[in-house]
Amino acid sequence: MGRSKRIIFAVLLIIFSSLFAAFAQEDNMVKVTVEKGDCLTRICNKYLENPSLWRKISEINKMKNPDLILPGQTILFPASMMKGTPVAGRVTFVKGDAYYRMSDKSEWKKVSLDDRIGEGAMVRTGSEGTLEIKFEDGNVFLLQPDTSIGLKAARKSGEAHSRYRLSVNMGRLITNVQKSTGKESSVQIESPTAILGVRGTVVRSYVAPDGTTHFEVLEGEVFVEGRKERIDVKKGEGTVIRPGQAPLAPKKLLEPAVLLTELENLYTGFPVKFRFSRVDGAVSCRIILARDKEMKDTVVDKIIIPGGEIEISGLEDGPYYMQNTSIDQLGLEGMPSMPVRVNIRVNPLPPFVEAPADGAGYKSGSLVCRWLNVKDAVSYRVQVSEDNLFTRPARDERIPGRNYYDTGNLDYRKYYFRVSSIASDGYQGEWSDVLSFSLVPPPPAPPVEPPLMEKKQVRIRWKNLGDGVKYRFQMSDDEGFGRVDVERILDLPELLVEKPGRPATYYVRTRGIDSEGREGAFSIPQTFVITPPPSAPVLGEVVVGEDEVDVKWQDLGPGVTYRFQLTGSNNFQSPDIDTALGAPGTVFKKPEKAGTYSFRVRAVDEDGRESPFSDPGTFKVKSNKLLILGIAGAAGLLILLGL
DSSP, rough: OOOOHHHHHHHHHHHHHHHHHHHHHSOOOOEEEEETTOOHHHHHHHSSSSGGGGGHHHHHOOOOOOTTOOOOEEEEGGGBBBOOOOOOOEEEEESSSEESSSSSTOOOOEETTOEEEEOOOOOOOOOOEEEEEEEETTTTEEEEESOOEEEEEEEEETTEEEEEEEEEEEEEEEEOOOOOTTOOOEEEEOSOOOOOOOOEEEEEEEEEESOOOOEEEEEEEEEETTEEEEEEEEEEEEEOOOSSOOOOOOOOOOOOOBBBBOOOOOBBBBBBEEEBBOTOSSSSEEEEEEEEEOOOOOEEEEOOOTTTTTOSSOOSSSSEEEEEEEEEEOOOOOOOOOOOEEEEOSSSSSOEEESSSSTTSSSSOEEEEOOOTTTTTTTTEEEEESTTTTTSSEEEEEEESSSSOOOOOOSEEEEEEEEEEEOTSSEEEEEEEEEEEEOOOOOOOBBBOOOOOOOOEEEEBOOOTTTTOOOEEESSTTTTTTSOOOOOOOOSSEEEEOSSSEEEEEEEEEEOOTTOOOOOOOOOOEEEOOOOOOOOOOEEEEOOSSEEEEEEEEEOOOTTTEEEEEEEESSSSSEEEEEESSSSEEEEESSSOOOEEEEEEEEHHHHHHEEOOOOEEEEEOOSSHHHHHHHHHHHHHHHHHHH
């Protein structure tokens, strides 16, 4: 060997030794005690995954003569090189459809919580399935929806080293490899296009249907190999490996968007809306809402445009955690935001109101409000107010166990109504929609015109209250209408009534009746007076002249006429004179026939009512025979005297 070759060999030996020294410091060592009859190759065949590495074991232990080992001697083996013991992980979370099988020929079995899944298993999740497998060393593999993996190796070497090899055939896998003092795990993730080596890190893996692979490092550092090229990817970086290509150079992951919407302490109604900021370089933003802070139990997973808004509806009550990541043009998801808590309590839901109908008018002084029963509601709170902000509610009551409420008598006007459900823990849900309604009063009192007195009837009119309104008319000589002489239901706002025969002051009133049969207030009564018929006139002086008789009687006032009768017989069955007179007296031709004559008079008022006849008056008409005899005697005497 030449001098130059010896120098190169020496340098390589130094480098090789330093590398193994560093390796020995990094890797956990397992102590193996030499037994009688052992040799190094036999021990390596027993413990090493690759027995041909016995020379490396010799170098690590600085053996001068590998063929010379003694019983009781301790040999150090790197745990990562040892065969190890197969281990199984425990299913610590499962949601939706998740299945596993131990070989290509075995049937798929549904995964249940606490199932053990170990080396050789194939695992897949459905479109809404999520599965977490956790090993004793703390390493966790989280399969998200539509993911298929194979657990090719899961082994433990010694007390502190674990080794895993997984193949991700499709979907998303989050690998969380623990790195604690005194313990070390190595994880190798294979995809159709690359191999990733993991030590103490958190990495997201995504394999698209065409085999394109995305690796995103959230903690630690990894190496990625593909097409015989290897790159190191650090925390906050990612790479993409397309089929038939080498890994792309590491690219810095985008920061998450900023939540622009101010968080509320409690969201009590849907939809819940959140808006996010734009992130330079982002083509989209993934929003995840989960029941747990670790973001495993996902209930919402949506992609929105940068600077966009997400609307969330239909969730059950409870606390949730929201997280977002920005996605760049390569499809790499950025660093996740810190989860923020979103508290939702929408149950019990607002009741669906059946009555009142919004904007309806009710011809009543009260209203029975009704709504549909709400699940989980043990009582309801109702409010009725004159303003739609309910600043001064006219009614505010809690209704236990029933779905209706009688407002009782209210003033006639417009009101607003709402109702909310109350749960058994006393929590009051959101109010229902605010509905307006009006209480329509019955018809107003129709003013009555002064009654119009006709000859035999009284005409009464009042204000017309419009179509569909009837009227109740009452007449009484009692101002308080304790006794009603006339009562009628009328379609028209007027009435003709016969004049009462009994003299008195009469009161008339009316009120409207609407189509629902509701009657309004009575009008202010109007009056009319029925006076008594005239009394029998008192006869006055009778003057009997030579040719005429002048009769006078009592004047009973304006509007009164008189009926005068004269008879020469003992009764008035066939009076000689029976005439109507407009004045309280008459002059008529003195009867020619001598005798006693009787006369009487009665008054007739404007309504034609007649008073009784007066007591009869009499006068006498003397005979004219003596005068005739006297005239005849005087004529004879004159003849005798020759005159």
